[in-house]
Amino acid sequence: MKISNETPLFPLRKGTHTRQAHVDLPPGTFEEEHGRQGFYGKVSHLYRLHPPTDWTRVEGPLKPHSYDLNQLFGGKADAAIAASQFGSKEDAFAPICFLHNDDVAMHFVAPKTMDFFYRNTDGDDVFYIHAGSGRLETDFGVLDYAKGDYLVIPRGTTYRFLPGSGEQRYLLIESFSEVTIPDRGALGPNALFDPAMIDTPEIPPYDEGKGREWAVHIKRENEITKVYYPFNPLDAIGWKGDLTVWRINVKDIRPVMSHRYHLPPSIHTTFLMKNAVICSFLPRPFEEEEGAMRVPFYHRNIDYDEVLFYSDGHFFSRDGIGAGMVTWHPTGIHHGPHPKAIPKSREKERTDEVAVMVDTARYLKATPAAGLVENQNYWASWK
Ligand SMILES: [Fe+2]
Structure with missing residues (x-):
């Protein structure tokens, strides 16, 4: 018989405990879950x-x-932007990084109308719109967004924000690997949100924007390279494929x-x-x-x-x-x-x-x- 490390032969039980985790705790006890791999792996419960x-x-x-990100844009804004990984306070798009490792970097950003485009070569950008709304222009077309939207922007996509009026506060989770959605398993493919609830950008009429220079700020290893064009570089009149910008609102996620x-x-x-x-x-x-x-x-x-x-x-x-x-x-x-x-x-x-x-x-x-x-x-x- 093969003994797998993943499948224990028996759960051991000692002392006072409940047999069903998270239900009917012994009176006066506090349950602690001691588990591996998040909530997927081997696990014990201790009744303390x-x-x-x-x-x-x-x-x-x-x-x-605990951090109060609201204060990043108050009196502490200049110091916070100076202490962040890139950008300057004059920039209409200057994400302030607060936590990071080699897999992800988390930022808070309050964009203004951008007169330049941005391209992140380091990773995929997932925005969560905490406050505000506006229009996102991308290589794949335009997408309007509002509070509660997640915007997923694949690595290397050129984009800019044209926010509407009012306070803009976006959480940015930058992922140095490709962002995917989890397999729904036994719940079926339409659980949590139906893939048909996903919105993708629409191609707008092209406006070449003659008579000015258009800048693309490309970020690689948190350094910015600026590339300039004599025309609006978002000039794709069509696209096909399965890699694109997409949006889902938290109201359309069904827990x-x-x-x-x-x-x-x-x-x-x-x-x-x-x-x-x-x-x-x-x-x-x-x-x-x-x-x-x-x-x-x-x-x-x-x-x-x-x-x-x-x-x-x-x-x-x-x-x-x-x-x-x-x-x-x-x-x-x-x-x-x-x-x-x-x-x-x-x-x-x-x-x-x-x-x-x-x-x-x-x-x-x-x-x-x-x-x-x-x-x-x-x-x-x-x-
Ligand atoms: Fe937790």
Whole structure:
């Protein structure tokens, strides 16, 4: 008989525990999930007498972090842009990087009408429109966008933003590998969102834009090369193929849930990259069965750093977190619901939160720009 490392012969059980994870916890205990490969791999559940986040002090780099990205564009804007990887404050498009590793870089950007085009040679760009709307011009045509849209722009595509009026705040997740969507498995190909809900750009009438010079800013290894043309370089009058810019709105993503069992965050995966995933936490009813957990279990992210960007609604499992803020829980240290979240979740029927999660298999680093807007006391918020 072949013994696979992936399929244990038996789950061991010791002491006081529940047989069904996340349901009917022994009274007075706090469940911790200790698992591999995010929520796919081998796993044990520990039933603890105290929340593992009940620390008195944390010293060292694994301290949970929280950043208020709104402040990047307040009085700290100049310093933040100066501390970011590229761009200058005069640029209409100057993403401010706050966390990065060799697989992904996360930025916050407040574009103005761009009089130049941009092309990222380093990776695919996934934008999440946190606030604002406008028109995106690309090699493949134009696409209008609004709050809640994800815009996926393949590596090497030339584009520019023509934002509408009002505040513009976009989360940019730059992926150094190709962005794909996950296989729906047993849920079938139309689950989460039907591929027919995807919108792609339309070819507009061409305006050569004579009498001026048109610039394309090409980024490679965070250095900009500027190429100039005597005509508007977005001059494709047609295209064919399966590589293009596309858009899906979070309102068109239909979360999967169980009324009897708290599903792991991985069920909310929207995009896959090499060594990273993007998940969307969207409005949904809570589990309705009496013994079923309604808030995320405690865990220590054995194989992933976890980043959450809070966009809209009430973030039921975290106190003191508002729209436009980010939390970063590095691999190795526990996280889980805030103390008040467990009783509060029992009083409510549903959550209206909209949040974007980025989990990365390799350790992230914070940039100096992130340091400018860090909430230094976040680690103490579980007390
Ligand atoms: Fe987590």
